[in-house]
Amino acid sequence: MRALFLALFSLVSSIAPSFWSADALAAQQAAVRQTEIAGFSAGQIALALGLLALLLFIALKLLGHARRKKSVRNTAKGAGRPASPAPPAPKAPSAPAAPGNDPAPFRPEEAEQLFRRLQEAWDVRDLESVDALTTPAMAAQVRAQAEEDPEPSRTAILRLKADILKIDEQDGKARAEVYFTILLREEERGGEVQEEREVWLFFREAPGAPWLLDAIHHVKA
Numbered sequence: 001m002r003a004l005f006l007a008l009f010s011l012v013s014s015i016a017p018s019f020w021s022a023d024a025l026a027a028q029q030a031a032v033r034q035t036e037i038a039g040f041s042a043g044q045i046a047l048a049l050g051l052l053a054l055l056l057f058i059a060l061k062l063l064g065h066a067r068r069k070k071s072v073r074n075t076a077k078g079a080g081r082p083a084s085p086a087p088p089a090p091k092a093p094s095a096p097a098a099p100g101n102d103p104a105p106f107r108p109e110e111a112e113q114l115f116r117r118l119q120e121a122w123d124v125r126d127l128e129s130v131d132a133l134t135t136p137a138m139a140a141q142v143r144a145q146a147e148e149d150p151e152p153s154r155t156a157i158l159r160l161k162a163d164i165l166k167i168d169e170q171d172g173k174a175r176a177e178v179y180f181t182i183l184l185r186e187e188e189r190g191g192e193v194q195e196e197r198e199v200w201l202f203f204r205e206a207p208g209a210p211w212l213l214d215a216i217h218h219v220k221a
Contacts, residue, residue: 106176109162110211111200114211115180115200117133118130119155121133125152127146130142134213134214135203135212137214138213138214138216153188155185156186157183158185159181160180160181160183162180163180163181164177164178172206172207173204173206175203176204177200177201178202179198180196180197180198180199180200182196183195197218198218199219200213200216202214
């Protein structure tokens, strides 16, 4: 039995240093001696300590193996995870409207409104309003006519009809030809009702800019 005790204690001594300090081993040896004194045999104590050390050794081995397996599983899981999706590419700005696809074309109603405003401004010789509604070249012609005929006049427009003949666009600029049929009465002409036909040419500098009168052509009946 003494030989068995020495063998098991040697086994415990070879395993235990990886888990306990030298002071702990000395305390165990002292406990063995005290237990012997208490009536337990050395063989029984050695067997108990050996089994305890063996169980602790197996438990620690299993724990270390479980940790390594979990680490490998997490690494494999991370390697197989799809990458985060790339942020969406910024949208390209909308292209400007191409010529011929003007979202706000020159309408007959707009042409008729310009005709009335210009006629009203001319009747009272409001040249500043004429300048705002005409191109510089046309404004110069109206001013020259106003110098020859400075007296205000009164014109009653009885009927007005506008027909858009064509609109040409190039590099954002646009020109429009409008055919007007006018039924009017002028005081300086004795108040007689007259019908006139004219073609007005309008110019627009850029999309969204106002249409301006550029020229007037009288059409013979």
